[in-house]
Amino acid sequence: MGTSSTGLSGTERTRVRRLPERAASDRQELYDVLDAGRICHLGVIVNGSPRVIPTGYGRQEDTLYLHGSTGATSLRGDEICVTVTHLDALVLARSLFHHSMNYRSAMIYGRPRTVTAHEEKLAGLRAVVEQLTPGRWDVARQPTRKEMAATTLLALPLAEASVKIRTGPPGDDEEDYALDVWAGELPIVSSYGAPVPDPRLRPGISCELPHSR
């Protein structure tokens, strides 16, 4: 069993027992968690209250791009928190108390900026599309100038971030290992179901599944 918490920035809220020599692998860990996700949960403050919004995102090097259509009105310059979570397995212990889950989770804090430069906006949108639906950027119709203008894209630096990962079997109390209760991990697997063609799809066009990641 292992639970690792990694702060990549040294601020109070992301500093978690970090050894300097782990810095490079920590950053790779952050990339891995982000790159394996499909959607994030975006935390904002609206009229003094927290709000958590599921939305699309993409990464390019050390920038996270967010599709700003959802709740974007409140995001200009304000601090946000972006969380990406993978639930990898249910962890069944012999005692209810030690039931847990194996997961990977990344949390990023910062103030997003609105992307206005055309080149960066195109690259950022590509990252967002390819994150959710890999391989589609090159096959679908490209955005028009008007569509680009109608799309808000936010950029968040991967400057203040932390990663939490739990792996392995349950950690039961010593005396409970004698119990007649099954214990272990039950992996949760995500896969694609059979594609459902658009009712208006023209005949003779086959579906290419998005690349797996």
Added chain:
Amino acid sequence: MGTSSTGLSGTERTRVRRLPERAASDRQELYDVLDAGRICHLGVIVNGSPRVIPTGYGRQEDTLYLHGSTGATSLRGDEICVTVTHLDALVLARSLFHHSMNYRSAMIYGRPRTVTAHEEKLAGLRAVVEQLTPGRWDVARQPTRKEMAATTLLALPLAEASVKIRTGPPGDDEEDYALDVWAGELPIVSSYGAPVPDPRLRPGISCELPHSR
């Protein structure tokens, strides 16, 4: 294609084109989204900044119970937002602009209270355990008095909530339906992988998969 947004409470932030006669089905919709989930994303404000934490939850009638060990220090009486999201399908359009996702999402706002009464705490913990690992409450060792005391359980009334659901094919621009691009829905399916027994599991104990929901 359909996107429905449903406010169940009539406050500004959850009021979304709601017809009074839909109230009963709206509430059932909220239950359905919550009951089908495994984890939620909990939004809190810590030192003036938003924070989004993945955590376990369970529902009993019109109360949502939250396992309070994570970030619980900041939760006493403060307003929180709990979001549960299901990503049901990738929606592949002919244009990049109309790429989307089919999802169900529930958002609940409120101020949680800490559960102290023994009976309610036991029932609430049961709801949390059964939400993540259905069927385990009756087979694993019950919590001791000490374990109960070491566990913080929060209760949030399902009073102010909204549900958003998108279903169906993409909505492409009329002229794009002539394009040679596959379009439709690609369902995302979650299933259990092969159980991984705890290395210290006693011989002769077989794994019963949690009930499906």
